[in-house]
Amino acid sequence: MRSALLLPALLLLAPPTRGEGIADQLKWNFQARTRAESRNNTFDFNSAKNSVTDDTFVLARVRLGVEWQPDEWVRIALQGQDTREAFSKRPNVPLQNGAEGDDSFDLRLASIEIGKPTGLSVKAGRQVLMYGDERLVGPLEWQNFSRTFDAVKLHYQAQTWWLDAFTSSVVRIRRSQFNVSDWINNSASRNQFFSGLYFSSKAIPFQTTDLYAFHLHEENTAGTSNFVTFGTRHKGDPTKLRGWDYTVELVGQVGQLSGKSLTAYAYHLEGGYNWLKSPWKPRLAIEYSAGSGDSNPNDGHAHTFQNLFPTNHPPYGFMDLFSWQNMQNLALRLAANPTPKTKTTLDFHSFWLTTTGDAWYRANGTTTVRPISPNANSHAGCExxxxxxxxLTPHLDLLLGYSHFFAGAYLAATGPSDDADFGYCMLTLNY
Known part of the structure; x- marks a missing residue:
């Protein structure tokens, strides 16, 4: 989007607020994040093979940004980002063999917002889009380079509700080149445009009620896709429900996917209890998620739910083995805060394929684990x-994690079926 490239000029042209210099109005932000990961069998479930993805490596990310509000009605944001992958056997090319790769210092955010934050405003440029629990649209912050969009977004804020209307194109990571979306890449073959309406209300005092509709247009060698994703999300507030909480999200899709007619669905059901008066503030919850699959890929109709642009890392296991399509996930979650500054979580997932006539899709929604095996048992495993x-300090956070995947009958029926392990340690410095 051309406006993303013109924003540095706007920093010089916008008039300063009376009585203040530009330097007084600038708010700088800085983040340095380092994560060491160790993975074994997370891609091939085969202990007999020393794959390039069975490795220990380090991921580093640095962000430097500035926000400027020269007037109550004008807000400008710029942020650059540099990401690196070190000590890895994988190619340092983003998304190859699951790699985070290297993406030298590039433009992550560049937007101007005009309007009243408590009323009507419009935001244009490179920005983050995130809605609900990010099961369909989110920045995927776990990923080293994360996700942004070149977008124009109209926002209206009322006392008990708000509404967003946007049109956008996702920014593609290009190693050693300026990262661009289809809006500013005239040679792009995808011609991708992602638009939507998102309405959120607190008219019901004890819950947040969301309604949304997203439209995706994309062209590729398999054909043109044009489909609408519509849904609703209802999230209970434990502080108003005597410790109880719940989430119900129901989603449908209709349209055209790569030349086929598309009808698909997904849903998420969750209930939990929070011991609000306990010093550790424990929470125990059970949840069930499902996304439709396509049992007959040769009939000219598509039924695999399309996960759009989600943050799949938290909801379906931290090993990133599943997306919200052709899957069923039963999960039990326990969380507690042993100290005011420390939080612990223990999650147990059990996964099935909705239909073995379709593939097992990883968190990116495109990479598959095994070739389609219609006669295999549908239980993929547990995590x-x-x-x-x-x-650790007001500016320094530490995250430690370990995950183990217990291979299920589906893996045993389709090839190597060894368990997988994933461990990590992440330090994040924020200013």
Whole structure:
């Protein structure tokens, strides 16, 4: 989007607020994040093979940004980002063999917002889009380079509700080149445009009620995709429900996917209890998620739910083995805060394929684990996730985690079926 490239000029042209210099109005932000990861069998479930993805490596990310509000009605944001992957056997090319790769200092954010934050405003430029629990649209912050969009977004804020209307194109990571979306890449073959309406209300005092509709247009060698994702999300507030909470999200899709007619669905059901008066503030919850699959890929109709642009890392296991499509996930979650600055979580997931006539899709929604095996058992396996996060100083956070995947009958029926392990340690410095 051309406006993303013109914003540095706007920093010089916008008039300063009376009585203040530009230097007094600038708010700088800085983040340095380092994560060491160790993975074994997370891609091939085969202990007999020393894959390039069975490795220990380090991921580093640095962000430097500035926000400027020269007037109550004008807000400008710029942020650059540099990401690196070190000590890895994988190619340092983003997304190859699951790699985070190297992406030298590039433009992550560049936006101007005009309007009243408590009323009507419009935001244009490179920005983050995130809605609800990010099961469909989110920045995927776990990923080293994360996700942004070149977008124009109209926002209206009322006392008990708000509404967003946007049109956008996702920014593609290009190693050693300026990262661009299809809006500013005239040679792009995808011609991708992602638009939506998102409405959120607190008219019901004890819950947040969301309604949304997203439209995706994209062209590729398989054909043109044009489909609408519509849904609703209802999230209970434990402080108003005597410790109880719940989430219900129901989603449908209709349209065209790569030349086929598309009808698909997904849903998420969750209920939990919070011991609000306990010093450790424990929470125990059970949840069930499902996304439709396509049992007959040759009939000219598509039924695999399309996960759009989600943050899949937290909801379906920290090993990132599943997306919200052709899957069923039963999960039990326990969380507690042993100290005011420390949080621990223990999650147990059990996964099935909705239909073995379709593939097992990883968190990116495109990479598959095994070739389609219609006669295999549908149980993919179980995952145990343990995390500990703590604030070491006001600006420094530490996250430790370990995950183990217990291979299920589906893997045993389709090839190597060894268990997988994933461990990590992450330090994040924020100013």
């Amino acid at each position: 145990l996730d343990l995390t500990v996060s703590t604030k």
